[in-house]
Amino acid sequence: MEANFTMKFQPVIGLEVHVELATNSKMFCGCPVVDSVEAEPNIAVCPVCSGMPGALPVANERAVEYGIRVGLALGCTIQPTSIFARKNYFYPDMPKAYQISQFEDPLATDGTLIIKTEDGSEKTVRVLRAHLEEDAGKLTHIEGASLVDLNRAGVPLLEIVSMPDMHSAIEARSYAENLRDILRYLGVNSGDMEKGVIRFEANISVRPEGTEKLGTRTEVKNLNSFRAMEDAINYEIERQSKLIEAGGEVDQVTMGWDEAKAKTYTMRGKEDSHDYRYFPEPDLPPLKVDDAWRERVLSELPELPRAKFERFVADYELTEYDAGVLVAEKTTADYFESALKASSQKVTPKMVANWMTGDLFALMNQNDVSINALKLQPAGLAELVSLVAEGEINQKTAKEILAEVFESGASPKAIVAEKGLGQVSDGDLIGALVAEVVNEHQAEVTSYREGKEGIANWLFGQVMKKARGRANPQVLREELMRQLKG
Numbered sequence: 001m002e003a004n005f006t007m008k009f010q011p012v013i014g015l016e017v018h019v020e021l022a023t024n025s026k027m028f029c030g031c032p033v034v035d036s037v038e039a040e041p042n043i044a045v046c047p048v049c050s051g052m053p054g055a056l057p058v059a060n061e062r063a064v065e066y067g068i069r070v071g072l073a074l075g076c077t078i079q080p081t082s083i084f085a086r087k088n089y090f091y092p093d094m095p096k097a098y099q100i101s102q103f104e105d106p107l108a109t110d111g112t113l114i115i116k117t118e119d120g121s122e123k124t125v126r127v128l129r130a131h132l133e134e135d136a137g138k139l140t141h142i143e144g145a146s147l148v149d150l151n152r153a154g155v156p157l158l159e160i161v162s163m164p165d166m167h168s169a170i171e172a173r174s175y176a177e178n179l180r181d182i183l184r185y186l187g188v189n190s191g192d193m194e195k196g197v198i199r200f201e202a203n204i205s206v207r208p209e210g211t212e213k214l215g216t217r218t219e220v221k222n223l224n225s226f227r228a229m230e231d232a233i234n235y236e237i238e239r240q241s242k243l244i245e246a247g248g249e250v251d252q253v254t255m256g257w258d259e260a261k262a263k264t265y266t267m268r269g270k271e272d273s274h275d276y277r278y279f280p281e282p283d284l285p286p287l288k289v290d291d292a293w294r295e296r297v298l299s300e301l302p303e304l305p306r307a308k309f310e311r312f313v314a315d316y317e318l319t320e321y322d323a324g325v326l327v328a329e330k331t332t333a334d335y336f337e338s339a340l341k342a343s344s345q346k347v348t349p350k351m352v353a354n355w356m357t358g359d360l361f362a363l364m365n366q367n368d369v370s371i372n373a374l375k376l377q378p379a380g381l382a383e384l385v386s387l388v389a390e391g392e393i394n395q396k397t398a399k400e401i402l403a404e405v406f407e408s409g410a411s412p413k414a415i416v417a418e419k420g421l422g423q424v425s426d427g428d429l430i431g432a433l434v435a436e437v438v439n440e441h442q443a444e445v446t447s448y449r450e451g452k453e454g455i456a457n458w459l460f461g462q463v464m465k466k467a468r469g470r471a472n473p474q475v476l477r478e479e480l481m482r483q484l485k486g
């Protein structure tokens, strides 16, 4: 992909993100929101979402609340009054021939999102607006026909529009990933990209480095994965740069992304808002959000990923890597904190983090189990880590117990008691075992006393063998040294 240009170009990228809001019912009718992949076609359809004349829409309060939640989490101003409008265009997946959206007066305006740049530093991307709208249905093209499924028609969408503040595909990806994490924390979207619950559109232009004037942009639609978005942006940056350097001009067009060919293609020409003949939706009153509603939603916002990450690093002294892994999902972060809270005083946050990101995650991967479906509860992990920290069991035994309680969800303490797996720390008992070994290996003991100090490790191993691996290593070592000196 790397090409050598004599001119240097700076890419300028803005993202529009379409987010399905995880409500039970659709945006303007009572139809349930059904799984877009699993459900039979056209089982969740009524006169409103199938566009029958005379059917009247009613705005879904839960969807509005979710929109407010996202707006506030992005630091937006929530508009006291926003207006639904008709965006007119014809397409077979939308029988009304218009989409209800918000145009001049969106729900939320002027927010920000912090992202990581290529060199690892942070920067702020401005969020222009977030507005409510409805999804269209789905078309499946088969030999000689197209099949229409209206299950998705009318599903609530929030469209979040950034300013063109990003300058590489990596920055765009960071924006998209951070936004997805926030949406999941807020509980308004599953983040399940394979089901199309988040879709991207990228506006891309390039300009000679050091210049201010924006170049002509293209808009690439229907990017359904982070990978597709990143590839499409990189492709457009290179295509436009080559074109300009060769003396050509970029056309302002709407494009698609051909995943198989890994290239963009032109779908249609320049499209302006007047082409849609927007006008206020006559069947819906202006949407009002009063101070009390906004304040309540604000007071109920959860701690967001970035704040949690910073707290984990500062308060628990975790590495940025560990903190990043643990806060990626809210459930994982909650699990960690519950386990830490339930652990004994000798357990450090780092110990819990190590057990989770190491052995526990490995078992989850091997068995394809998510954190939500774990049989081992945080209290169970806390018991296990505490047993190690208190010297009751050693690491090796703990790993074996973990594999067992991962399967059964049983209490590690109970298993230790039941199977007699507890670590032996009794000085008299260990002393007796050491005495046996010293008696049985007089030659080696003599060598040790003559200066071959390395033999102590071998003798240590012999005692541990007698203790079937369960002797407290520290007590054993002290006792062995005492008797060897004797």
Ligand SMILES: [Zn+2]
Residues within 6 Å of the ligand: 026, 029, 030, 031, 044, 045, 046, 047, 048, 049, 050, 154
């Ligand atoms: Zn309906």
